[in-house]
Amino acid sequence: MRKKRLLAVLLTLVMTASMILTGCSGNSTGDEGGSKKGERKRISVLLRASESHPKYIMLKKLLTEFSEENGLDEPEFELVVSDADYVTKLQLYINSNSLPDIYGGANGALSKAAKDIDGIVNIGEELERVGMKDTMNEAVYDFFVDNEDGEVYLFPECLNCEFFFYRKDIFEKYNLETPTTWDEFLAVCETLKSNNEVPLIVAGQENWQLMRYLSFAPWRVTKDGFITGYMSGEETFGENESAQTGVELLNELGTKGYFQGGFLSTDYTASKDLFFGGTGAMYYSGSGQIQDASAKYDSGELGFFPVPDVDGMENMDTNVPIHGGFGTAFNKGTYDETMQSFFEYMCKNYTRVCYEDAKVFSPFNEEIPEGLDALFYDLQPLFETASDAWVSWDDKLDSATLTSIVDEQQKLAQGTVNLEDFEKTVDGFITK
Amino acid sequence: MQKAFGRKKVLAMFLTPALVVYIAFVVVSVVWAAYYSFFDWSGVGEKTFIGIQNYIQLFTKDPIFWKTVLHTIIYTIICVAIQVFGGLLFAVFLTRINKGRAILQTLYYVPVVISSVAICQIFSKLFSVTPTGVVNAVLSNLSSKFAMFEWISNADVSLYLAAFVEGYKYLGLYMVIFYAALIGVPKELEEAAIVDGANVVQQYWKVKIPYIKPVIIANCVLVLNGSLRSFDISYLLTKGGPGNASELMSTYMYKQAFSSMKYGYGSAIAIAIVIICLLIGFVFRRFTERGDENE
Numbered sequence: 001m002r003k004k005r006l007l008a009v010l011l012t013l014v015m016t017a018s019m020i021l022t023g024c025s026g027n028s029t030g031d032e033g034g035s036k037k038g039e040r041k042r043i044s045v046l047l048r049a050s051e052s053h054p055k056y057i058m059l060k061k062l063l064t065e066f067s068e069e070n071g072l073d074e075p076e077f078e079l080v081v082s083d084a085d086y087v088t089k090l091q092l093y094i095n096s097n098s099l100p101d102i103y104g105g106a107n108g109a110l111s112k113a114a115k116d117i118d119g120i121v122n123i124g125e126e127l128e129r130v131g132m133k134d135t136m137n138e139a140v141y142d143f144f145v146d147n148e149d150g151e152v153y154l155f156p157e158c159l160n161c162e163f164f165f166y167r168k169d170i171f172e173k174y175n176l177e178t179p180t181t182w183d184e185f186l187a188v189c190e191t192l193k194s195n196n197e198v199p200l201i202v203a204g205q206e207n208w209q210l211m212r213y214l215s216f217a218p219w220r221v222t223k224d225g226f227i228t229g230y231m232s233g234e235e236t237f238g239e240n241e242s243a244q245t246g247v248e249l250l251n252e253l254g255t256k257g258y259f260q261g262g263f264l265s266t267d268y269t270a271s272k273d274l275f276f277g278g279t280g281a282m283y284y285s286g287s288g289q290i291q292d293a294s295a296k297y298d299s300g301e302l303g304f305f306p307v308p309d310v311d312g313m314e315n316m317d318t319n320v321p322i323h324g325g326f327g328t329a330f331n332k333g334t335y336d337e338t339m340q341s342f343f344e345y346m347c348k349n350y351t352r353v354c355y356e357d358a359k360v361f362s363p364f365n366e367e368i369p370e371g372l373d374a375l376f377y378d379l380q381p382l383f384e385t386a387s388d389a390w391v392s393w394d395d396k397l398d399s400a401t402l403t404s405i406v407d408e409q410q411k412l413a414q415g416t417v418n419l420e421d422f423e424k425t426v427d428g429f430i431t432k
Numbered sequence: 433m434q435k436a437f438g439r440k441k442v443l444a445m446f447l448t449p450a451l452v453v454y455i456a457f458v459v460v461s462v463v464w465a466a467y468y469s470f471f472d473w474s475g476v477g478e479k480t481f482i483g484i485q486n487y488i489q490l491f492t493k494d495p496i497f498w499k500t501v502l503h504t505i506i507y508t509i510i511c512v513a514i515q516v517f518g519g520l521l522f523a524v525f526l527t528r529i530n531k532g533r534a535i536l537q538t539l540y541y542v543p544v545v546i547s548s549v550a551i552c553q554i555f556s557k558l559f560s561v562t563p564t565g566v567v568n569a570v571l572s573n574l575s576s577k578f579a580m581f582e583w584i585s586n587a588d589v590s591l592y593l594a595a596f597v598e599g600y601k602y603l604g605l606y607m608v609i610f611y612a613a614l615i616g617v618p619k620e621l622e623e624a625a626i627v628d629g630a631n632v633v634q635q636y637w638k639v640k641i642p643y644i645k646p647v648i649i650a651n652c653v654l655v656l657n658g659s660l661r662s663f664d665i666s667y668l669l670t671k672g673g674p675g676n677a678s679e680l681m682s683t684y685m686y687k688q689a690f691s692s693m694k695y696g697y698g699s700a701i702a703i704a705i706v707i708i709c710l711l712i713g714f715v716f717r718r719f720t721e722r723g724d725e726n727e
Contacts, residue, residue, distance in 0.1 A: 084690045091475040109693055113476035198562070204585070205671065262561025264585030264674045274562060400692035411675040416587055
């Protein structure tokens, strides 16, 4: 009996010890890859992306090629699709100072925290080191400039340019011209609506889609003047004329039924399926959807037009929002010689993988290879000379204000809050 | 064997691992959240100690929080109605049929094992407006107004819809528990009721349901706890929107902590949820215990 009990106790101890050892054996993402703890075996990456995302496709290709050439193991990817989950994961890595070699990021609280732990490489300096700074599109570079110190810490995903796709057949049917001002845009919507067409498809479930309509007018008139002024308390929605235009625009589009029915429950994938599946006359999208649009564009069904001007106000020349997507950061703590040579390899080969593999525009002003979809060549003039980047409110606003505005903009688009109350509420987020 | 289990040391040996796991994953987490709730912290970088400021903000200056409390109570009531009373009703029907009972039981149970993500996808397609979902297509036969009726993105409906989906998902689980309890009611009781002239309704109302009252109470406590902390269905189906129309305490806590990056404030909401859950659970237990004593 005693022997049995002893055996039971021993077994319990062995099980407990094995569980503890199993728990301890897991590597944190950065440990094995980083050079801090011995010779580098592989490069580790954390991305906010799915396996079909251009960023993953490009980095996977570049890192695999580089690893093979340099005798490294296969790169280690950790992909997180959801925004909130990604932020949580990154917070965890920053707090435990165990960031992977490469990780996705945006300007704001997270990049600041990464800077605080010396976990982010100055990309501007690195681009200069490898002689590629001048080759990068000016607007894309401008998009990633850090408000705090004017440096660039993030490498662009690609060059994204945004514009409206429209159905040429529907426009011809009602003798409509592509709008150049927002008043014309609303008139087009009204004509389409009165003819029982769905004027505009929007992914209302995505924060950024509705926010675009709120921010188009302030961007065309003030670039980042309004939003930075708003954050510092110098500008308000209640007083800034361009911001009021944005508020009126979103309200009118939502309440007059210019968006598709149930737009607030439509996510981005569903919105793409709707528009490219034949529903709706206009769709705000961008170069990321070239592959979806190419067949219809080639057959003459689809056309595109840039962001309209704000009537009665002075608009800046750039009318195509250009941005670099969700940036890529390099961990300064593990930025050894191997990582430096990978950075150089990446810059030299980025344009190739952009066009060959991911089918997106390269952030570098390099020649577009032949044999791509016609849209690539037709869209290029839109951004070739652009020097002003898109000002993403998602990056400029702090997370708390952004979350609160997102809730309010839904109410505004649905008409459950009037313009004055909306302006008063969102202005209150800053004074609070 | 019986002798061995009776010994305190052996009992402790079996109970300690569970207790340790519970303390490590529940108690420590709650204490840790309570600690964070006294800080102004974005989740990364420096924490600033601000005492009870987060709680003052939460209870006195945050109207959305109190809205979420009300939403959660409504949500819980609907879930209790569907899961407990609906589950009981389904279980009663199941005890009345002989043919195809196993098939029906399995069918009703299927939503329980389907993931919340899949359930929400199914319902978002069913209640879709553009393109027209099944629900609107069917209802538009009754009235053309329903063709464009918004469900998920309707501020007046989204909360009830989310609660309905949650109720639907777990109804099968409670149905199975009630069914097991109902078939466990001694036959003699039923026979005695029949001899006394009770009809079918009276057999259930006067004999069987009172007999399984402890199971009903236990299920109520389970549903109450589950619904008060419910997160997945509401977040996946409506994201708490439009605006805050279907925001629950847990989704609000998540948004504050992880979207707004107000980790300290989110922790304060988490502690408030724990306190509210404990309070409601305690009041419910007192209420049901008093009922038992009166009987």
